[in-house]
Amino acid sequence: MTVSDRWLLPDGVEDILPPLAGQIESLRREVMDTCQRWGYQLVIPPLIEYLESLFTGTGHDLALQTFKLTDQLTGRMMGVRADMTPQAARIDAHTLHQEGITRLCYAGHVLHARPQHMLTGRTPIQAGCELFGSASEEADLEVIRLMLEALRVAGINEVHLDLAHVAIYQSLIEAAEFDEQTEAAIFDAMARKSIPELDQLLGDCPPGSPGALLRELARVSGGRDALKKARKAMAGAPKTVLRALDQLQRVSDYLKVSHPDLKLGFDFCELRGYNYHTGLVFAVYVPGYGDAVGKGGRYDAIGQDFGRARPATGFSLDVRALVALGRHQAPRAAAAIWAPADPDPALGATIAGLRMTETVVRALPEDVSVNPAERGCDRILVKRGGQWVVEHIGAC
Numbered sequence: 077m078t079v080s081d082r083w084l085l086p087d088g089v090e091d092i093l094p095p096l097a098g099q100i101e102s103l104r105r106e107v108m109d110t111c112q113r114w115g116y117q118l119v120i121p122p123l124i125e126y127l128e129s130l131f132t133g134t135g136h137d138l139a140l141q142t143f144k145l146t147d148q149l150t151g152r153m154m155g156v157r158a159d160m161t162p163q164a165a166r167i168d169a170h171t172l173h174q175e176g177i178t179r180l181c182y183a184g185h186v187l188h189a190r191p192q193h194m195l196t197g198r199t200p201i202q203a204g205c206e207l208f209g210s211a212s213e214e215a216d217l218e219v220i221r222l223m224l225e226a227l228r229v230a231g232i233n234e235v236h237l238d239l240a241h242v243a244i245y246q247s248l249i250e251a252a253e254f255d256e257q258t259e260a261a262i263f264d265a266m267a268r269k270s271i272p273e274l275d276q277l278l279g280d281c282p283p284g285s286p287g288a289l290l291r292e293l294a295r296v297s298g299g300r301d302a303l304k305k306a307r308k309a310m311a312g313a314p315k316t317v318l319r320a321l322d323q324l325q326r327v328s329d330y331l332k333v334s335h336p337d338l339k340l341g342f343d344f345c346e347l348r349g350y351n352y353h354t355g356l357v358f359a360v361y362v363p364g365y366g367d368a369v370g371k372g373g374r375y376d377a378i379g380q381d382f383g384r385a386r387p388a389t390g391f392s393l394d395v396r397a398l399v400a401l402g403r404h405q406a407p408r409a410a411a412a413i414w415a416p417a418d419p420d421p422a423l424g425a426t427i428a429g430l431r432m433t434e435t436v437v438r439a440l441p442e443d444v445s446v447n448p449a450e451r452g453c454d455r456i457l458v459k460r461g462g463q464w465v466v467e468h469i470g471a472c
Contacts, residue, residue, distance in 0.1 A: 088191050088198035092396075099399050100201060102407065104183050107203050107226045107395065111181035114222050116205050119180050121163035123156060129166055130155045132381040138162070141188045156187040161390060162378065164206040169382035178208040183395065193367045196397065204372070204392035211387035213323060216356050216374060217330055223360065223370050223391040224335060231403030232369070236339040236361045239327060240346035241320040242353045242373075244293065244310075251314055252286035266294060267347045284312045293344045300328065302342040323356060349373065358391075362401050369397055412437050413466055414448035414456040426457065426464040 085091070092100060108118060124145075131138060141158040157163060164180050172178060183203035191198055205222055207215050220237070227235055245266065249259060258277065265273035274294050281287030292309040296302050303324060310317050328340055346357060348371070357373030372391025398404070412435040415427050427436050437451050448456055448469060455466050 086198075088188075088196075090197055090199070096399065099405060100395055103230055103399055103402075103404050104201065104203060104395050106229050106404075107393070108181060108183055110226055110229050111205050111222065114179070114205075114218075114225075116179040116181035116207075116222075119164065119167055119182050120184065121157070121160055121167065121182060123185075124154050125157065125163065125166075127153045127155045130157060130162055132162060132166070132378065141190065141192075143187055143189055158186050158188050159392070160184065160186060160202055160204060161206060161375070161392065164204075164390070165208075165375075165378045165386075165388060166382055168206070168208040168388075169384035169386060173384070176209055179205065180208070181205045195365065195367055196394065200397070201395040202392050203395050204390060206388060206390035208386045208388045210389075211376065213326060213330075213356075215387075216389050217327060217334075219372060219389050219391050220327075220331070220358055221334060223358075223372065223393070224338070226393060227360065227370060227398070227402075229404070230398040230401075232362055232398065232401060234363060235369075236341060236363075237331070238341045238343045238346065238359045238361065238368075239324055240343050240357050241324055241355060242347070242350055242357060243320040243355060244313075244317050244344060245290070245347060245350070247314045247316040247320075248286045248290050248293070252281075252290065254287070262290065263347065263350070266290070266345050269294065269345045271295065286313075289313050289317075297341070297343050297345065299339075299341055302344075303328065306342065306344060320355075327356065349375075352378070356389075365397075365401055369394065369401060410435065411454035412452050414451065414453035414469070415439060416457065417441055417443060418459075420459075420464075423457065423459075423464050430466070 112118060127142070127144065130142060138158050142155040144153055144155050146152070147154045160182050164182060168174070168178050168180065181204065183201065185199055186202045188198045188200070203226070205219060207219055224235070224237075249262065254262065262274065262277055265277060271294060274291055278287045278291040281291065289310060289312070293306065296306045296309060303321065307321050310321060324342065331338055331340060346359070348359070349357065352375055353373045354376045355374035359368035359371040362369050370391055370393045372389070374387070374389040376387045377385070378388060413430060415423065415436055415438040417439040427438060430436050437453055439446065454469055456469050457464050458467055
């Protein structure tokens with residue numbers, strides 16, 4: 077390794093510098109403040125945990141995204157968190173152990189072994205909310221509305237919300253009773269929306285069979301009309317499929333009232349987190365950006381592995397992406413006061429008093445030739461009549 081190579085960062089890892097760092101931190105605070113005003117309590121999970129805890133309830137969907145290391149104290153395998161949702165579920169089930177509804181929010185870095193897509197790095201700043209203890213549609217609607225409010229705070233108003241329900245695919249694939257290899261191939265083709273592959277895999281299924289319904293389902297997507305098409309196509313489907321479609325209809329109707337300008341869509345091939353989610357799932361998109369800026373859904377099974385089964389729903393956002401896409405600007409800090417490099421004790425006392433409400437930059441001996449304006453200062457401390465007073469630089 078050459079001297080210059082020592083300062084290189086790994087691919088997908090970056091420093092966040094001013095003023096972007098200030099914008100990200102400002103938005104993080106505003107999103108967390110918004111969540112807390114909705115009744116969500118802030119938690120700060122650890123950066124690393126034992127693998128068993130990080131993967132619990134996720135169907136090992138996170139295994140390939142998690143950096144693994146050996147704990148030098150115990151010899152057990154640990155992981156750097158790639159998602160904070162399992163940590164929140166552990167806190168609810170094992171640490172807090174509260175009865176009734178628990179609302180938690182969080183924000184912090186996560187680490188991905190690989191970028192999730194071309195638009196992100198490997199160290200996103202994840203913010204999110206989780207609601208435990210309610211299996212109601214009202215809970216699902218609350219987290220969706222809170223997610224939309226967080227996006228509004230970020231300055232993102234033009235969004236497209238996709239709704240789906242994992243029970244639809246799950247019920248049909250279970251009823252079809254395919255062998256493991258065929259089921260894996262169908263899942264892969266469905267997730268990639270590859271209609272030709274699905275036709276090849278399911279073309280021999282008789283009309284009205286679960287396999288044929290899967291083939292028809294893959295062709296249905298779009299706006300509110302897609303829900304009507306899906307209902308027509310799934311007329312002979314198991315009751316669990318019809319109940320899921322009913323739920324999508326009700327949630328869609330509620331959102332139409334509360335957010336009349338919201339663009340809604342339905343994607344019945346959405347299988348993200350299939351082994352993780354158990355019901356309604358959603359993702360929100362912004363025009364011109366190729367991946368979801370927010371996503372979430374219901375995951376009722378996760379707490380069971382922690383010894384306390386609890387219904388749960390929630391969402392997560394990438395704060396770094398929101399700053400890049402939105403119009404959020406950190407509040408402009410007031411210009412600072414420049415203090416000279418003077419050992420006078422009275423100057424130190426004056427600076428201490430000013431720093432209760434103002435930013436004061438005290439010069440060091442090396443700052444003799446520095447222009448205070450270059451350090452963001454528009455005022456300066458000067459000694460007048462034995463007293464240190466603040467004056468505007470242009471008036472000095």
